[in-house]
Amino acid sequence: xxxxxxxxxxxxxxxxxxxxxxxxxxxxxxxxxxxxxxxxxxxxxxxxxxxxxxxxxxxxxxxxxxxxxxxxxxxxxxxxxxxxxxxxxxxxxxxxxxxxxxxxxxxxxxxxxxxxxxxxxxxxxxxxxxxxxxxxxxxxxxxxxxxxxxxxxxxxxxxxxxxxxxxxxxxxxxxxxxxxxxxxxxxxxxxxxxxxxxxxxxxxxxxxxxxxxxxxxxxxxxxxxxxxxxxxxxxxxxxxxxxxxxxxxxxxxxxxxxxxxxxxxxxxxxxxxxxxxxxxxxxxxxxxxxxxxxxxxxxxxxxxxxxxxxxxxxxxxxxxxxxxxxxxxxxxxxxxxxxxxxxxxxxxxxxxxxxxxxxxxxxxxxxxxxxxxxxxxxxxxxxxxxxxxxxxxxxxxxxxxxxxxxxxxxxx
Numbered sequence: 132x133x134x135x136x137x138x139x140x141x142x143x144x145x146x147x148x149x150x151x152x153x154x155x156x157x158x159x160x161x162x163x164x165x166x167x168x169x170x171x172x173x174x175x176x177x178x179x180x181x182x183x184x185x186x187x188x189x190x191x192x193x194x195x196x197x198x199x200x201x202x203x204x205x206x207x208x209x210x211x212x213x214x215x216x217x218x219x220x221x222x223x224x225x226x227x228x229x230x231x232x233x234x235x236x237x238x239x240x241x242x243x244x245x246x247x248x249x250x251x252x253x254x255x256x257x258x259x260x261x262x263x264x265x266x267x268x269x270x271x272x273x274x275x276x277x278x279x280x281x282x283x284x285x286x287x288x289x290x291x292x293x294x295x296x297x298x299x300x301x302x303x304x305x306x307x308x309x310x311x312x313x314x315x316x317x318x319x320x321x322x323x324x325x326x327x328x329x330x331x332x333x334x335x336x337x338x339x340x341x342x343x344x345x346x347x348x349x350x351x352x353x354x355x356x357x358x359x360x361x362x363x364x365x366x367x368x369x370x371x372x373x374x375x376x377x378x379x380x381x382x383x384x385x386x387x388x389x390x391x392x393x394x395x396x397x398x399x400x401x402x403x404x405x406x407x408x409x410x411x412x413x414x415x416x417x418x419x420x421x422x423x424x425x426x427x428x429x430x431x432x433x434x435x436x437x438x439x440x441x442x443x444x445x446x447x448x449x450x451x452x453x454x455x456x457x458x459x460x461x462x463x464x465x466x467x468x469x470x471x472x473x474x475x476x477x478x479x480x481x482x483x484x485x486x487x488x489x490x491x492x493x494x495x496x497x498x499x500x501x502x503x504x505x506x507x508x509x510x511x512x513x514x515x516x517x518x519x520x521x522x523x524x525x526x527x528x529x530x531x532x533x534x535x536x537x538x539x540x541x542x543x
Contacts, residue, residue, distance in 0.1 A: 148221065161202040164470060164480055166191065166463075167232040169253070169264075170244030171213035171220040172500045175380040177409040180245060180457065183267055184209070185448050186456035187242050190463030200470045203480065212249045218355065219381045222326075225249035226256060233260030239485050240264065240466045242459060246379065247271030247298075248326035250291065251283065258286035263486040264293040265462035268403065268455045271330040272297035289507035292489055294458040294465070294498070295427035296512045298327070301402055302334025302377070303543035304514040305425050309373060310342035311541055313398055313423075318351045319371040321386065323360070323378025323404075331402045332377030338543050339375075347371050354382040363393040368416040373398035376405065384413040391418040392403045403427055406517065407453060412528045422519045425540060429513045431457040431498050432531045440497055441531075454515070461496035468494040514540040 140146060170180035191205040206418060210228040213470040214221040227245055232238045233256060241257070241264040244250050250269040257264055274283050284290060286351040322332035329351070336346055347369045350362045363386075366374060372399055376386050383405045390399060395474050400423035411419060431454045438463060444452045469488035470480050478484055493502045502510050525532035 137495065162204070162480075163207050163236070163237065164200070164203050164239050165237045166205055166207055167210055167228075167238050167241035167243070167264075167464060168207050169210040169212055169225065169228050169232070169249070171245050171249075172209070173213035173215060174209040174217065175219040175384075175413065176213070176245060176407075176410075177408050180213075181298060181389035181410075182187060182450070182453055183243075183245065183459040184450065184455040185444065186267070186459035187463045189444065189447070190460045194467045196367045199467055200474050201417055202476060203470065205467070208235075208245075211433065212244055214247075219379060220244070220249050221245040221250035222248045226252040229253040229256035233257065233262055238262065239470075239480055239482055242267065242462050242466070244269055246325070246327055247274065247330065250274050251326050254283040255285055256289045258284040261482045263290045263292060264480065265294060265487050265489070267294050267459035267462050268386045269293070269327070269428070269477070270295055270301055270403065271326050272299040273330065275508050288486060289490060289503075289505065292462075292465070292503050292507040293509050294462045294516060295455070295509065297427070297508060298331040298334050298402070300512045300543065301425050301427045301514050302331040303338035303518065305375075305400065305402070305423075306335045306338035306342055306344070307372065307541040307543055308423075308516050309339065309375070309398075309400065313373070315373045315398060316346055317345045317347055317369075317371050318373045319366045319369065320373055321345050321374060321376045321378070322349075322351055323354045323376075323382040324351050325354070325378060327402075327404060328378030331404075332376070335375050335377065339471060352378070352382050352386070352402065356539055357385065359386055359389050363389055366397070367394050371397060373400070378399040379404035380407070380409045380413060382411060387414040387422065388418045398423070400424065401516070402497055403455075406534060407530050408528050411530060411533055412518070416521050416527060420517050420521050424517050424519070424534065426454045426515045426517065428454050428458055428498070428515065429511070430454070430515045430536045433536055437497060451529050453530050458483055459497050461501050462499040464496040465489060465492050465494055465501050468492050484501055512542070516540050
């Protein structure tokens with residue numbers, strides 16, 4: 132297993148080789164292990180998708196260059212679950228992608244999706260095909276909750292793994308932060324009608340009420356609508372101290388822009404759906420300034436131990452990584468380690484064998500130890516809180532510069 136230091140050294144050693152990509156490095160390999168990479172490359176979350184893809188790519192390139200899995204090489208095949216019609220992720224397209232991956236017998240594992248709505252659509256199909264997937268960012272807890280096993284894993288065993296915690300922690304812990312740290316007494320809650328947005332808003336609302344915050348109301352937004360002025364004007368009339376938005380970028384940027392005009396002094400926050408370049412660029416300053424957002428992982432980008440890796444990433448991709456770039460890299464590392472253990476034991480790398488190996492994997496990745504529980508959830512439950520604070524000395528579209536880490540959200 133790799134330590135963070137050795138992982139960085141290995142990555143640095145293959146920087147030149149990895150620039151040619153996994154596809155070129157697969158030439159001449161004994162056996163190819165194909166990995167599906169299902170992300171939202173089109174529309175509102177495209178920049179975040181590319182960062183996640185870059186993180187996974189770096190891990191597989193490094194493994195190939197160092198021949199981590201003897202006699203085998205990894206090759207990525209990309210799948211886009213977003214559509215121009217939706218303007219963002221589309222669960223129906225995710226289901227199509229899942230069927231394509233299952234039908235391709237060379238695909239042994241997958242990374243993705245970014246969004247929980249897509250995860251809900253993909254998981255039953257992947258389960259029926261025994262195809263394991265690791266998400267670096269989809270956080271709706273239902274997908275891995277044993278209460279819904281018959282719906283999301285009809286094949287029986289867990290196939291949906293995560294390198295982030297779930298909204299069962301992200302939503303309630305942020306409610307604790309609003310109550311305990313920001314001293315919020317009254318709040319209005321919004322969601323974008325998607326599986327992620329509704330789920331995290333539900334979890335936030337339940338804990339907010341337990342903490343004594345008065346919930347003045349709740350509205351479900353149409354992400355394709357252009358104008359949310361009526362609901363924001365209603366929030367203004369109620370004199371809400373704060374708003375919480377559960378959802379992703381498409382509706383989130385419009386909420387940010389219009390809230391800046393209508394309720395400029397309200398405390399504003401949301402989940403990881405509003406963390407990233409897409410929110411900064413489409414929302415724009417000054418509208419997004421001051422917003423709070425969570426990430427369902429420890430603070431990783433700012434970890435001094437990863438300074439070298441961050442530099443290597445920036446040199447290769449001419450941009451900065453974010454936390455979910457790193458959780459994607461860690462998910463790839465888990466797949467690599469699972470395959471390595473199978474080959475070392477003289478076992479074939481099949482979907483079923485890789486799925487079972489992931490269930491018991493314990494690997495020290497660049498984000499720290501990755502280990503899954505019986506349902507596929509990562510055992511770490513840390514939720515990090517950030518606030519957007521404009522820094523004119525740095526790129527305004529760089530989330531690592533504009534989202535300031537303010538601490539770990541108190542556990543519910």
